Amino acid sequence: TGTRDVVLDRLVKQLENKVDGGTVNVLRYGFAVAGGGTLAMSQGLPEDDRNETVIQRYAANRLRVVPQLRYSLDKTDEIDLAFFINGIPVATVELKTDFTQSVEAAMQQYRMDR
Template sequence: MSQHKEIVFENEVTKLLKANGYIEGNSKNYNKELALYPDDLISYIKNTSPKAYEKMSKMYGADVDNAICKRVAKQMDMHGSLHFLRNEVKDRGAKFKLCQFKPELHNPDTQTKYDANILRVVRQLYYSTNNKNSIDLVLFLNGIPIVTIELKTDFTQAVEVAKSQYKTDRLPKGEHLLEFKKRTLVHFAVSSDEVWMTTKLAGANFKGQVMKINV
């Protein structure tokens, strides 16, 4: 019964996200080794940086998409996703952006790139090469995971259970999705009455501040 109620909650949250521009994806299309959703990453680069993509195609040939994904993953492993959401990725003279923030001033080219952003939600994301754990919801921007969400219903399990999952079962070591300053920017524990968040997971030894958001 508890699992059924959580699925209903998950359905409702996903429905709300889709009504606000998100596309539902599939865990099978997620690259666990790179911690990316490659189809969206490549699609965004092709649409917004066609000259850079063409240049890299000449360098890498038929393996260009895989080479780009590996390059992006390597750079994020070193400098974090936030850095490259704000700044260009460079590869052998080619430069490309991974997203476009909403322009403050009217600029048709910038607006087109902003409109090209791909928002995706994946339910039950199997993220690890080390275990079969899954996260209830993961949100992506142009193939880059930026938010994880664990859902609980107050009728069955308190939000404390979701927080405990992050501390005991969602261990960040060796997981690019969960490691601090690698991919995901924020992690949410959500119930129908409470929302808690943190930007850093550190297992059971976590000493930082977990913030409660009033809803």
């Protein structure tokens, strides 16, 4: 009971940890849950193909691209594209066109509105 909440709470704490946390560290090294060991969040590209288990874990990684992601319950603003690896957000993109919007406008929108 409450396993989901415990795991998500621990994941958030590790992502926010300033010393040895953050997105990259969580993806590389996973995170520990009391009584549950270390949960791996991704598998890097294997250097060779001799270990079938590592190859299978690498193949299980999932990159998801989400268009028009609403990031707030209080606002209707959306991020044009968000990239996730195994459910963890790793990058966002604000799309603009040369015909109607400038790069400067995209940077300003990102800084002030997102």
